[in-house]
Amino acid sequence: MDITLLRTFFEVANTGSFVAASERLFVTQSAVSLRVQRLEDDLGRPLFVRSKAGAELTPAGRAFERYAIGILRTWEEARQQVAIPEGFHRSLSVAAQYSLWPRLGFRWVDGMRAAMPDLSIRTDVGMPERLTRFLIEGVAQAALMFTPQLRPGLTAEAVTEDELVLVAGWEGPTLESLEGRYIFCDWGPEFVQAHALTLPHLTNPGLTFSLGTLTAQYVMSRGMAAYLPARFIKTHLDAGQLHIVPDAPRFAYPVWVVWRDDLDAEVAAMARKALSEAALSIDEDQSDVMAQMARMGGTTGALMEDLVPHIDE
The missing domain is CATH 1.10.10.10 (Winged helix-like DNA-binding domain superfamily/Winged helix DNA-binding domain)
Structure with a gap:
């Protein structure tokens, strides 16, 4: 067929x-x-x-x-299986959202290569809908994403929790200075709901992006402001390209891994361990950003998990 x-x-x-x-x-x-x-x-x-x-x-x-x-x-x-290169005996295909590759995905791949040298690894990228399709069709056996879409034969597990932080492309930003310079970045239904409850005056700014962390390029080059993941923005904060809006609330944004249930047990156990170790290694980035917010004396506001139900409730 x-x-x-x-x-x-x-x-x-x-x-x-x-x-x-x-x-x-x-x-x-x-x-x-x-x-x-x-x-x-x-x-x-x-x-x-x-x-x-x-x-x-x-x-x-x-x-x-x-x-x-x-x-x-x-x-x-x-x-x-046919495409497994000579010298390798097993294969694993993993995928992730674009923003999860630099700090988490690459370290995950490094950990798996070190733990299982005879494993051939294939990677891919996409938004949650595309990644879910890859999992269902067998194109990927595991995928990292922010908003998992559960289907029969798939299992979602929490990996770590990032936070969405409001940042701007100019120095000394405040909520009052966002007029005409704010981009509403769509981070999923839970964020949309929490954002509407805490920042109703910014819900419809006239500019909405569904580009994930690619939004950062527009923010930095145009002098705009938007919510972006704490771990992702760390290097841009350190370089002075982005600046935290200290009086803005932040929102919890958990990272999930979705597995195919039929993944080889030995490979799955190794991949879980490597992912757990990779997640621990990136927690420092988020802690640094939160510490910077604390030093600025800003208010953190309500977390998203306090405003909307968690996915596994």
Whole structure:
């Protein structure tokens, strides 16, 4: 069976839209429709009910989805096993959000290489939705992210807790000085809710970014302000490129790792240990930022965990 057809089916099922699926796959909507039609012709059953609202799986489509995921997983496993370089005996594919690679992801990879030299490691990057898709399809066996999307066959574990801190690209910033210079950075529904409760006057500033830590480049080059993870901003604070807004609240922002349940037990145990050690090594960065805030005498305000339910509650 054509793997491309299965990936297309999975994207339509996941998004509930032929248009959204075409955007994710970087093909035209007509190409998506043709692929789904080919799959339906092969199976002899309609897989989706089309409407103006989108596309919904038929009973046959829901039944086929389980097999499609299984085929994709088997294909990815076979592809990765065949691709193991000479001299290596096992493989592991890990992924993470962009902002988690520099300080946590790279150290995690270093720890795994040291602990298991015969392990071939493949890495990838993406936003939570893309990473979850990688996990489901078997493209990745573990992924670091801020907002895990739980699915059958996946397990999420808390790794460490970062904090979102309001920083600006000019010296001596205060909440009162943010007029016309604030970027609302979308860090997920929990942050949006907590932000609205504590900073309602900044909720709709007219400029919203969903770019994660890439927002920092815009903040520094344009003299703007935004909430960014404490661990990420440390080097920019040290270099004088960013400055903490001392009277602004900060928000807890936990880091999670999501594992595939079928990961080899020995590899999983090693990877967990290496990740735990990597997480401990980066705690100092956040502590330094918090200490700097304390020296500035600013108020820390309410933490997000005090304002909204935790994910595992």
